[in-house]
């Protein structure tokens with residue numbers, strides 16, 4: 001049984017790897033990493049190893065490139081990506097306090113995802129709506145003039161709206 005599942009996983013990995021190589025080529029790490037992230041949302045280690053075996057680019061070389069550029073992620077994004085603006089107008093209006101509030105509330109730091117995969121926190125440069133500072137963006141919606149209380153209320157609203165497994169209480 002285990003072999004069956006492993007074979008299925010192996011063939012899926014190989015198919016994913018071949019698909020990515022067909023688009024990004026075999027020669028350079030950056031286009032391959034970009035294609036992996038475009039398809040998967042992050043860089044899964046198992047897929048990187050599979051591609052390494054097909055391209056002869058060493059896994060360590062992929063990691064060297066991927067850790068140099070902040071665009072690459074090694075963990076999946078949460079269902080809700082919270083972009084906290086850290087531009088000047090937002091910073092002087094309390095973005096640092098909002099950051100501490102979000103870290104305390106979600107038990108994560110910048111660029112991390114909560115254990116239940118619901119939220120990812122990212123600090124970003126100016127979102128282009130400085131008159132609304134401090135600003136938080138969740139999905140494609142901007143939330144203006146946030147305070148520690150309003151941001152907690154916003155997140156609680158999202159958490160409550162998420163479907164739960166009634167028997168275990170776990171989110172689905």
Ligand code: FES
Pocket residue numbers: 085086087088089090091125126127128129130131133134135
């Ligand atoms: S500084 Fe935050 S929107 Fe411009």
